[in-house]
Amino acid sequence: MATLADVARRAGVSPATASRVINGSSKPVADNLRERVLRAVADLRYVPNAHAQLLARPQRSVVGVVVHDVSDPYFAELTRGLQRVATDHGRLVIICNSYRDPERELEYVEMLRAQQVAAIVLAGSGYHDATFTARLAEKLAAYEATGGRVAVVGRHEHPGDAVMPANADGGRLLGAELLRQGHRRIGVVAGPQVLTTITDRLDGLRAALAEGGHPLSEERIRYADFDRDGGARAAGELLDAVPGLTALVALNDSMAVGALTLLRARDIPVPGQVSVVGFDDMPVAADVTPALTTVRLPLVELGARAMTLALGPAADRSRVEVLPATLVVRDSLGPAPD
Amino acid sequence: MATLADVARRAGVSPATASRVINGSSKPVADNLRERVLRAVADLRYVPNAHAQLLARPQRSVVGVVVHDVSDPYFAELTRGLQRVATDHGRLVIICNSYRDPERELEYVEMLRAQQVAAIVLAGSGYHDATFTARLAEKLAAYEATGGRVAVVGRHEHPGDAVMPANADGGRLLGAELLRQGHRRIGVVAGPQVLTTITDRLDGLRAALAEGGHPLSEERIRYADFDRDGGARAAGELLDAVPGLTALVALNDSMAVGALTLLRARDIPVPGQVSVVGFDDMPVAADVTPALTTVRLPLVELGARAMTLALGPAADRSRVEVLPATLVVRDSLGPAPD
DNA sequence: GGCTGCTAGGAAAGCGCTTACCTATGTGAT
DNA sequence: ATCACATAGGTAAGCGCTTTCCTAGCAGCC
Numbered sequence: 001m002a003t004l005a006d007v008a009r010r011a012g013v014s015p016a017t018a019s020r021v022i023n024g025s026s027k028p029v030a031d032n033l034r035e036r037v038l039r040a041v042a043d044l045r046y047v048p049n050a051h052a053q054l055l056a057r058p059q060r061s062v063v064g065v066v067v068h069d070v071s072d073p074y075f076a077e078l079t080r081g082l083q084r085v086a087t088d089h090g091r092l093v094i095i096c097n098s099y100r101d102p103e104r105e106l107e108y109v110e111m112l113r114a115q116q117v118a119a120i121v122l123a124g125s126g127y128h129d130a131t132f133t134a135r136l137a138e139k140l141a142a143y144e145a146t147g148g149r150v151a152v153v154g155r156h157e158h159p160g161d162a163v164m165p166a167n168a169d170g171g172r173l174l175g176a177e178l179l180r181q182g183h184r185r186i187g188v189v190a191g192p193q194v195l196t197t198i199t200d201r202l203d204g205l206r207a208a209l210a211e212g213g214h215p216l217s218e219e220r221i222r223y224a225d226f227d228r229d230g231g232a233r234a235a236g237e238l239l240d241a242v243p244g245l246t247a248l249v250a251l252n253d254s255m256a257v258g259a260l261t262l263l264r265a266r267d268i269p270v271p272g273q274v275s276v277v278g279f280d281d282m283p284v285a286a287d288v289t290p291a292l293t294t295v296r297l298p299l300v301e302l303g304a305r306a307m308t309l310a311l312g313p314a315a316d317r318s319r320v321e322v323l324p325a326t327l328v329v330r331d332s333l334g335p336a337p338d
Numbered sequence: 339m340a341t342l343a344d345v346a347r348r349a350g351v352s353p354a355t356a357s358r359v360i361n362g363s364s365k366p367v368a369d370n371l372r373e374r375v376l377r378a379v380a381d382l383r384y385v386p387n388a389h390a391q392l393l394a395r396p397q398r399s400v401v402g403v404v405v406h407d408v409s410d411p412y413f414a415e416l417t418r419g420l421q422r423v424a425t426d427h428g429r430l431v432i433i434c435n436s437y438r439d440p441e442r443e444l445e446y447v448e449m450l451r452a453q454q455v456a457a458i459v460l461a462g463s464g465y466h467d468a469t470f471t472a473r474l475a476e477k478l479a480a481y482e483a484t485g486g487r488v489a490v491v492g493r494h495e496h497p498g499d500a501v502m503p504a505n506a507d508g509g510r511l512l513g514a515e516l517l518r519q520g521h522r523r524i525g526v527v528a529g530p531q532v533l534t535t536i537t538d539r540l541d542g543l544r545a546a547l548a549e550g551g552h553p554l555s556e557e558r559i560r561y562a563d564f565d566r567d568g569g570a571r572a573a574g575e576l577l578d579a580v581p582g583l584t585a586l587v588a589l590n591d592s593m594a595v596g597a598l599t600l601l602r603a604r605d606i607p608v609p610g611q612v613s614v615v616g617f618d619d620m621p622v623a624a625d626v627t628p629a630l631t632t633v634r635l636p637l638v639e640l641g642a643r644a645m646t647l648a649l650g651p652a653a654d655r656s657r658v659e660v661l662p663a664t665l666v667v668r669d670s671l672g673p674a675p676d
Numbered sequence: 677g678g679c680t681g682c683t684a685g686g687a688a689a690g691c692g693c694t695t696a697c698c699t700a701t702g703t704g705a706t
Numbered sequence: 707a708t709c710a711c712a713t714a715g716g717t718a719a720g721c722g723c724t725t726t727c728c729t730a731g732c733a734g735c736c
Contacts, residue, residue, distance in 0.1 A: 005722075029684075030684070033684090052721075056691055057723080058691080073414070114385045114387065115430065145339075147339070353692090354716060355715060357695085395694055395721085
């Protein structure tokens with residue numbers, strides 16, 4: 001690897017001068033020297049060593065992002081927003097998949113700190129686990145103490161900057177619409193109960209149903225894995241457990257698709273006999289038949305805002321932005337049968 | 339940020355000793371000293387500066403990945419394989435989205451070189467553009483000259499290690515199956531013609547049809563954008579241009595879904611009147627109605643193999659692994675109507 | 677022509693770490 | 707008791723870069 005010294009030697013100047021030319025320093029350099037340096041750079045295919053640069057002038061050029069899993073469409077969208085803003089700021093981004101393992105999340109924060117990243121964005125859902133939350137907060141504080149910036153998306157663990165989707169509002173929208181269409185016997189296909197995202201959505205749904213005079217009873221909620229199979233299984237259990245069920249609320253679209261699959265397998269018409277609604281408005285929601293009624297979260301925007309907070313000027317106090325949820329009406333929800 | 343020197347001072351030892359206990363060096367250290375160092379590390383929440391470490395002992399801990407777009411399910415899957423292996427090797431991964439912009443790809447290679455990443459994995463499709471290919475090869479060579487490792491997935495540009503999906507075989511499988519089911523008037527919804535992935539798939543399809551005695555005529559191919567809208571538009575044009583068309587081959591699943599949408603909008607039964615096949619077997623392929631017959635590519639495996647090559651021992655000569663494509667039969671392909 | 681005052685370029689320190697090399701201590705053998 | 711040797715721990719160099727500080731050279735002025 002060619003070094004600055006190599007370039008300087010070849011150009012017949014001091015490393016200081018070479019550095020000044022390469023970084024376009026404010027200090028003026030004679031044109032002939034400048035040219036010689038530039039030629040040497042080209043000849044040697046010199047690229048400055050980012051680590052040495054960082055050591056000499058602490059100006060971080062990489063940001064870290066911790067998500068549950070980039071290959072999940074939810075995080076793929078979120079990440080797109082994060083990346084866009086990071087790229088606009090000239091930053092590279094390290095993406096870490098925690099696969100919903102809190103321990104791994106902690107490890108990654110540590111590794112990112114060691115990498116001296118400019119900022120860490122933690123995306124995903126928080127956990128109902130006080131011990132973990134405390135340890136995470138502690139690690140983040142240690143990182144921030146060294147000048148790092150932190151922003152979280154969709155989770156509450158951090159006392160600083162946060163961008164939140166209106167999960168509870170989304171649940172509320174769904175509940176209200178279901179009631180409006182006459183549904184009373186409603187089953188809920190929920191994800192893992194430890195995730196705050198799930199409980200937030202559920203809280204909104206509960207509130208809307210209670211306000212409408214038809215409170216949700218706990219035995220009509222099934223906590224399952226956050227994917228198709230989990231959705232199908234939970235839907236099956238609910239169908240068996242609740243006679244006369246007219247609607248299924250899945251707390252994300254993957255589970256809703258699973259529920260749809262199960263209903264088709266049982267030859268139950270959707271929405272003729274049972275309506276299904278999802279959450280997140282993933283691309284798949286529009287592609288299935290019937291197309292899913294769901295709640296749209298501005299994921300790209302959420303990611304973009306989070307990265308903007310993380311990379312923009314630090315605020316003296318914590319900023320929390322909430323981005324609205326909207327109902328997307330498609331075919332999978334219809335009026336309740338008599 | 340606490341430094342090694344801080345730790346050493348607090349523990350009352352030299353930086354050398356502190357370094358030795360922290361890195362578990364082979365040199366033995368007395369237990370009481372070791373303990374004091376460890377306590378100091380804990381007290382100060384010391385995390386070694388990865389850049390300084392890298393400068394002192396050139397042992398890269400980060401790898402770079404360049405993809406078209408992580409939020410595209412194709413790359414999401416690929417990336418999952420890449421990440422898994424990188425994580426197993428204890429490496430963090432920087433993911434760069436080129437958004438199919440060759441210029442940006444080049445820039446990223448440069449930035450990754452500056453970051454001294456241990457390896458660069460270039461994923462996606464190559465371009466039919468000799469100038470670009472040469473420039474890319476040159477940049478990669480410069481990077482490799484500094485000890486970096488390079489592997490490519492799904493592209494031919496690199497003289498070294500490569501992992502390839504059997505794109506042509508996939509096209510061939512589709513062609514053969516179409517013929518077997520009696521289809522003769524076949525339209526092709528292709529992606530951008532500059533992508534080698536597209537032309538490879540097309541070549542396989544062409545070969546199979548030609549071997550079956552029904553060569554594909556060029557006016558039955560429409561090059562469009564690689565997404566739903568492109569697929570819908572191209573499908574519409576083909577339907578209008580080719581009377582009696584009985585099958586539509588889309589060169590990826592997104593375009594196939596677009597085609598399906600268009601056919602439904604025109605009330606054309608699938609596969610009753612027109613069959614549709616896709617490529618890639620993305621999750622959505624199983625979710626649409628009718629479920630898509632498509633070609634499965636082992637994407638996770640492809641990514642994993644590429645990262646394994648990139649992180650494993652260097653070979654003296656280039657290794658090219660081809661991973662097989664398989665036909666996934668679902669409902670969207672039926673026999674040709676009379 | 678001699679002085680001041682500026683400027684372009686170089687020398688060198690230092691960022692945080694690892695490690696080769698050296699010193700001082702303790703051990704065992706004689 | 708003396709010496710040789712092994713060994714724990716320290717000293718310092720150096721990784722590649724930036725930047726402060728300094729020097730040498732020059733122009734401009736009286």
